[in-house]
Amino acid sequence: MLSLERRDRLSAEEQAIVRGMMGKMRNIAAKQDIIREGERVTDSCLLISGYAARYNILSDGARQISAIHVPGDFLDLHSLLLGRMDHSVTGLTPCEIVLVPHDLLRGLTETHPHLTRLFWLSTLIDAAIHRRWIVTAGGFPAQGQLAHLICELYTRLNVVGLVSDYAFHFPLSQIDLADALGISTVHVNRTIKELRTQGLIQWQGGQMQILDWDRLREIAQFDAAYLDLECIPR
Amino acid sequence: MLSLERRDRLSAEEQAIVRGMMGKMRNIAAKQDIIREGERVTDSCLLISGYAARYNILSDGARQISAIHVPGDFLDLHSLLLGRMDHSVTGLTPCEIVLVPHDLLRGLTETHPHLTRLFWLSTLIDAAIHRRWIVTAGGFPAQGQLAHLICELYTRLNVVGLVSDYAFHFPLSQIDLADALGISTVHVNRTIKELRTQGLIQWQGGQMQILDWDRLREIAQFDAAYLDLECIPR
DNA sequence: CGGAGCGTTGATAGAAGTCAATTGACGTGG
DNA sequence: CCACGTCAATTGACTTCTATCAACGCTCCG
Numbered sequence: 001m002l003s004l005e006r007r008d009r010l011s012a013e014e015q016a017i018v019r020g021m022m023g024k025m026r027n028i029a030a031k032q033d034i035i036r037e038g039e040r041v042t043d044s045c046l047l048i049s050g051y052a053a054r055y056n057i058l059s060d061g062a063r064q065i066s067a068i069h070v071p072g073d074f075l076d077l078h079s080l081l082l083g084r085m086d087h088s089v090t091g092l093t094p095c096e097i098v099l100v101p102h103d104l105l106r107g108l109t110e111t112h113p114h115l116t117r118l119f120w121l122s123t124l125i126d127a128a129i130h131r132r133w134i135v136t137a138g139g140f141p142a143q144g145q146l147a148h149l150i151c152e153l154y155t156r157l158n159v160v161g162l163v164s165d166y167a168f169h170f171p172l173s174q175i176d177l178a179d180a181l182g183i184s185t186v187h188v189n190r191t192i193k194e195l196r197t198q199g200l201i202q203w204q205g206g207q208m209q210i211l212d213w214d215r216l217r218e219i220a221q222f223d224a225a226y227l228d229l230e231c232i233p234r
Numbered sequence: 235m236l237s238l239e240r241r242d243r244l245s246a247e248e249q250a251i252v253r254g255m256m257g258k259m260r261n262i263a264a265k266q267d268i269i270r271e272g273e274r275v276t277d278s279c280l281l282i283s284g285y286a287a288r289y290n291i292l293s294d295g296a297r298q299i300s301a302i303h304v305p306g307d308f309l310d311l312h313s314l315l316l317g318r319m320d321h322s323v324t325g326l327t328p329c330e331i332v333l334v335p336h337d338l339l340r341g342l343t344e345t346h347p348h349l350t351r352l353f354w355l356s357t358l359i360d361a362a363i364h365r366r367w368i369v370t371a372g373g374f375p376a377q378g379q380l381a382h383l384i385c386e387l388y389t390r391l392n393v394v395g396l397v398s399d400y401a402f403h404f405p406l407s408q409i410d411l412a413d414a415l416g417i418s419t420v421h422v423n424r425t426i427k428e429l430r431t432q433g434l435i436q437w438q439g440g441q442m443q444i445l446d447w448d449r450l451r452e453i454a455q456f457d458a459a460y461l462d463l464e465c466i467p468r
Numbered sequence: 469c470g471g472a473g474c475g476t477t478g479a480t481a482g483a484a485g486t487c488a489a490t491t492g493a494c495g496t497g498g
Numbered sequence: 499c500c501a502c503g504t505c506a507a508t509t510g511a512c513t514t515c516t517a518t519c520a521a522c523g524c525t526c527c528g
Contacts, residue, residue, distance in 0.1 A: 038459075054365065056369050056373075058369070058373045058374075058455060059455050062373055064368070064369045064372045064373040065372075066365040066368040066369055067365070078358045078361065078362070081351055081354060081355045081358055081468050082355075082358055082359075082362065082462050083462050083464045083466060084459060084462075086362055086365070086366075086459055086460035086462070087365060087460075109347045109350060109351055110347045113343045113344045113347075113350070116343065116347070116350060116354075117315055117343055120315060120350075120354045120357070121315045121316075123354070123357065123358060123361060124312045124315055124316055124357055125316075126361055127312065127357060127360055127361035127364055128312070128316065128320050130361055130364035130365055130367075130368060131288065131300040131301070131320070131321060131364055132320075133364075133368050134298070134300040134364060134367050134368055134371065134416075135290050135292075135298045135300055137368065137371045137372060137416060138298045138299075138371060138413075138414075138415065138416020138417075139290075139292045139296055139298040139416060140292075141483070141484090142483080142484075173505090173506065173507090174506075174507065174508095175505095175506075179372075180372075181372065182368075182371060182372020182373060183372075183484070183485085184484070184485050184486075185506090185507085186484085186485075186486080186487095186508085186509085187483090187484055187485070189507065189508060189509085190484095190508090190509090192507095193508085221292060221293050225272075225318060225320055226320035228316050228317050228318075228320070230317050232317060234315050375515070375516095376515080376516075407473090407474065407475090408474075408475065408476095409473095409474075417516070417517085418516070418517050418518075419474090419475085420476085420477090420516085420517075420518080420519095421515090421516055421517070423475065423476060423477085424476090424477090424516095427476085427477095469528105470527100470528095471526105471527090471528090472525100472526090472527090472528105473524100473525090473526090474523105474524085474525085474526105475522105475523085475524080475525100476521100476522080476523080476524095477520100477521085477522085477523105478519105478520085478521085478522105479518100479519085479520085479521105480517100480518080480519080480520100481516100481517080481518070481519095482515105482516085482517070482518085483514105483515085483516075483517085484513105484514085484515075484516090485512100485513080485514070485515080486511100486512085486513070486514085487510105487511085487512080487513095488509100488510085488511085488512105489508100489509085489510085489511105490507100490508080490509080490510105491506100491507080491508075491509100492505105492506090492507080492508100493504100493505085493506085493507100494503100494504085494505085494506105495502100495503090495504085495505105496501100496502085496503085496504100497500105497501090497502085497503105498499100498500090498501080498502100
């Protein structure tokens with residue numbers, strides 16, 4: 001379930017510990033905030049199902065999304081060591097999350113170095129994704145950016161077994177995409193239209209179908225290396 | 235020297251360990267690569283003096299910078315747990331770095347939980363900075379983006395004692411700024427001109443002088459909270 | 469002296485934003 | 499059951515921001 005377990009082997013004991021840390025499941029509605037900027041939090045959230053996003057509100061009221069999360073991701077593992085949240089987290093769709101108390105996580109850093117490194121790794125992959133977003137935002141026009149996001153989400157969902165035949169559930173609104181890509185909704189709409197017209201994707205009823213992975217990947221200059229999907233000792 | 239020590243207290247033993255980990259100093263010329271994309275590395279680099287940057291080269295040859303580093307920063311602490319570098323690192327100016335062997339760092343994660351958390355924290359702050367760059371890239375026009383970068387660098391340099399009277403050494407080229415902000419050099423030039431004309435900054439001979447911090451901060455919507463500068467137990 | 473690199477400026481082209489309007493899906497209340 | 503409101507998707511017209519192309523000056527240095 002955790003993306004952690006795809007990048008290194010966990011011992012039976014470690015698996016048991018991780019499972020034992022999970023608090024009770026909580027249901028989050030779409031558009032409901034899970035964490036608010038400025039809070040000091042006492043638990044980290046693991047996303048079980050649904051899409052969630054980190055975002056900030058700018059002074060003109062615009063929402064800028066800095067990360068989109070898929071099941072298996074920690075939404076705010078970084079809150080374990082950072083003093084206050086520098087962003088909010090919201091459900092983009094209805095979500096299920098479990099809370100992992102910071103006390104337990106901190107205890108784990110004292111007693112289980114290997115698990116600690118894997119949790120650390122999880123935040124490092126977050127950071128690698130952030131860097132890639134910076135690169136695509138700065139270096140690509142809207143079409144490349146959108147194509148890259150689709151490739152990335154496809155790959156990340158694939159890791160947790162949520163794709164089949166180049167298709168995945170993708171019920172986000174064009175508004176969400178606009179806020180993530182930093183472009184207007186009108187422009188998102190036109191950019192999607194281009195991808196459709198070029199026969200690269202199909203997207204309707206909350207279902208995304210990639211029709212031509214190779215060309216989409218090329219437009220996006222997508223290379224999954226930054227997601228560090230090797231399963232190796234860490 | 236490390237930015238680490240500004241965010242929590244280190245015991246005498248911890249300070250000694252950290253000092254003991256430093257390998258020998260290396261000098262890097264401006265525009266010289268320190269780490270190349272795709273490498274597996276065996277040491278992490280700590281920047282002692284100068285400016286460095288993480289970057290990727292896009293298929294059209296453009297360079298997109300995803301992070302700018304100041305003295306006291308680790309350039310690639312994440313390489314400890316990530317398999318291969320997903321970006322390169324270069325000196326933007328002549329730099330001094332010290333290498334910290336991964337063997338030592340990994341050993342430390344086995345024996346010193348508190349120091350481990352502080353190293354982890356260092357990468358979390360990197361990530362927080364990445365998020366802020368995503369927000370400013372997506373949400374601001376060029377002037378706000380540039381203003382934000384100046385505010386950020388001022389604040390980060392202040393942490394390590396490298397500013398005085400709102401001035402700091404800033405010998406980057408406009409080309410470097412263009413690659414960091416994802417805009418053209420011509421537009422960088424015009425944007426700087428605006429900031430100068432508005433009496434916000436002065437920048438000549440590699441020296442940046444902030445003339446009106448309050449207005450610059452306002453244009454940039456800069457709030458240092460994301461840099462998490464509190465000195466608290468972690 | 470002459471070239472290379474950087475900074476600066478003007479003119480023009482292209483990308484993306486804003487404003488406005490229309491459509492369709494959906495849910496609520498009468 | 500239908501009227502109505504809301505929200506998202508879509509499209510057109512126009513504006514603004516940013517890129518590109520081109521030219522020129524400056525400084526540094528071989």
